[in-house]
Amino acid sequence: MTRIFVPCDASALAVGADAVAAALAKALPEATIIRNGSRGLTWLEPMVEIETPAGRVAYGPVAASDVPGLVDAGLIDGAAHPLCRGPTEEIPFLKRQTRLTFARCGIVDPLSLADYCAHGGYRGLERAVGIGPDETVEAVVHSGLRGRGGAGFPTGIKWRTVRQAEGQTKYIVCNADEGDSGTFADRMIMEGDPFVVIEGMTIAGIATGATQGYLYIRSEYPHAIATMKAAIAIARVAGYLGPDVAGSGFAFDIAVRIGAGAYVCGEETALLESIEGRRGTVRAKPPLPAHKGLFGCPTVINNIISLASVPVILDKGGDFYRDFGLGRSRGTMPIQLAGNLRHGGLFEVAFGITLGALVEEIGGGTISGRPVRAVQVGGPLGAYFPPSLFDTPFDYEAFAARDGLIGHGGIVVFDDTVDMAHQARFAMEFCAIESCGKCTPCRIGSTRGVEVIDRIRRNQDRDKNLALIDELCTTMKLGSLCALGGFTPYPVQSAIRHFGEDFGVAGQGRG
């Protein structure tokens, strides 16, 4: 029976994948329809794939109304059609990638454990059990993996700290709060390859001596929540979670916790407060969560992509992983191309590719057809870059050197209709809405920031207010406990610096 793949990823559902799947089921009752994750070619969603003797062939973007025509043209044999994109693996957007963390995403049936294992799943766990906790920690240290949640802290070092911490009870907390605009890698991995998350958390548990994991998912992701809950139940029945994980003698289990619409709960200590049932207020450090984290116990808290990268590191070795990348940024990064782009989607690649290559070559420039004017990298706390900085390589240090950050790897592209003073205002407004309220510069400063930018936009005492916004940004940078208040100045100041004309600052060219 021919297998047809129609993604159940939220990005595919949002553009009609269910109707496409229903139309295909009706037109081709003899075919088997698999609801896979997304390959990450979002502009082609819903992207339908047919399994042929020569491999999978892609069609997209397919609307339900296209189905009769596609079937008549011979879709079942992978025949030609204006929507046919040829063999999936040959599509340049996919061919140029190095898929390590997302190796299976979009290929397998997300909830088939057999499919997962047939595609290399649980080989990392097997190896971790074989070499034992200490060697497992060292393999992660050696791989050079750094946290994918934004701060870029070496994952192995964090694990070593928890492994060495005293304590009967330790926890693994997986951060799937993914609040940054322009990012969707966490969502995609949960919806497309949930078992890799479970395997990564399990390896972290075995390596550090934790037997309980918490997976904290934002409430804005109902499909990811459902898939993860289902996968955890399947893994439990199959003995991959529970008192004796896959016969290893190690115990590990996972509970899912749902956020409640607070951006700041992505910050690790606010997230711990939230799991404990309190307001998401940021905790002062020290103590580090590695020493005193969830319920006061030593806790590994990692971004979900950091954890999902661990199985391949264990399976293929730290050397294999660290051979990809540039400088101190090792391995691959699932970069998310978003906003006004022709080819938006997920692009996993070794560190070092330039911002310009990502936006122009991979992303194909704007979908509006207008010139690119500004690119925000790293979410709402990330700087806006003009095209004149497109030579910046995608690497933690290179972005920091240009007063930016790569954050969780989101890239949001704007064309020349953008009003950068409006974007700067939004950055302050967002900070005001989401502030946890603990620090005055963040709580009050952001509201003042909105007012000051409004005055600049109205040309009211412009020079005085431009000086004021600078002062305010400095106060926020110095007086904030976490990066919400501390980094909101990045988008604001980069907008003023690179796009001064939108603030009435003379003598500064575009870009």
Place this chain on the structure above:
Amino acid sequence: MGFQTWSAEAAATIIAGHLGERGALLPLLHDLQSAFGHIPEAAIPQVALALNLSRAEVHGVVTFYHDFREAPHGRHVLKLCRAEACQAMGGERLAGLARDRLDLDWGGTTPDGAVTLEPIFCLGLCACGPAAMVDGELVGRLDPARLDGIIAGLRTP
């Protein structure tokens, strides 16, 4: 979206399901909200007593998180993404259009109780924006004409 009408007994059953759980408050509030459509004022002392917290603590948590509502929403909920990637695709224009058509500000409900308009900051649909969630269903590549159609549909009794 049918919600139960408030009853202390129904709430007690939901609360009982979370007793003994560590960090029970958020999961419990989520369950109460999915049952009653909001967190009724009367639930707060009941929750506080069961979890051995003060009323102020429970109230503080309810008000901190944007998801928890202190009043029920309309028969339909239209959530529009206000975040940057959707802005880059014309999200602000759509937001303006929705507010005009419904004559509402963010968080408001039409006088006939048909539609509540809420902002949402990213649905993870940033490569197929502008994005929205209509009664829990995701919508991507939204444009003014479709949004008009959606709003008209929600307003029809």
